[in-house]
Amino acid sequence: MARLTPYLSFRDQAREALEFYRTALGGELEIMTFGSMPGMTDDPAEEELVMHGQLEAPGGLVLMAADTPSSMPYVPATSGVTVALTGGPEDMDHVQAAISTLLDGATDVMPFDPAPWGDHYGQLTDRYGITWMFDVGAS
Template sequence: MTILNPYISFRGDARAAMEFYQQALGGDLQVMTFGDMPGMVEDEAEQKLVMHSMLTTPGGLVLMASDTPAHYEYKAPQGVSVSLSGTDEAEIRAAWDKLSDGATVTQEFGPAPWGDQFGMLTDRFGIDWMFSAGQSQA
């Protein structure tokens, strides 16, 4: 079985972002720091940065993230959105409501021309999200 999962890179905000996503989406969050793996970073100040994190929700969603240490080039996510979709409008709406806290809303969550509910935002960490709920998601 092959699985495709979003893996988001941050520059020092991975822990805060993943804890925020856990509050919004629920689930189990696992975090491994660079300090947990000796020799991964030379700068003592980077030991607490997230080397790998994984949020697994009760519904089976998996979102992963890490921090990018200073000695690596950091490329902010550009041209990619995390998409949350499904047939349960209440569930998608609840995630929208929580993730929109501190976000810049690009398109309010509401009726789309194709009949579903749809919305877009950039969350407080600069990550673009799309939300779609309706029968075309089945």
């Protein structure tokens, strides 16, 4: 079955960001570097940059990220694109724990509180400039 998966672009912070997200979300992290694939970079200083990183967190969440070597155009996080972490009442503790970690260095924080429609809702922009939205349904 096809699925939509967030794929985040960084200049040179993908490894650091993915490790931070693993701390927040849990799961297994796999990282492939440009240096591990012959011919992917001509610059020895860029061999340890992340060519492809994938975090498989509990509950089926997959978050991918990569660095952008100097030979490619860098496209930073786009305004209007948000990573959403959502769930039901059984996910409340997991979502609150993730938020607690992601708040470190975050800006534009909307507290995770009860919303008029009955869910708990909040959002933030993390230390890497990635916007997150959180929603936990009441039932």
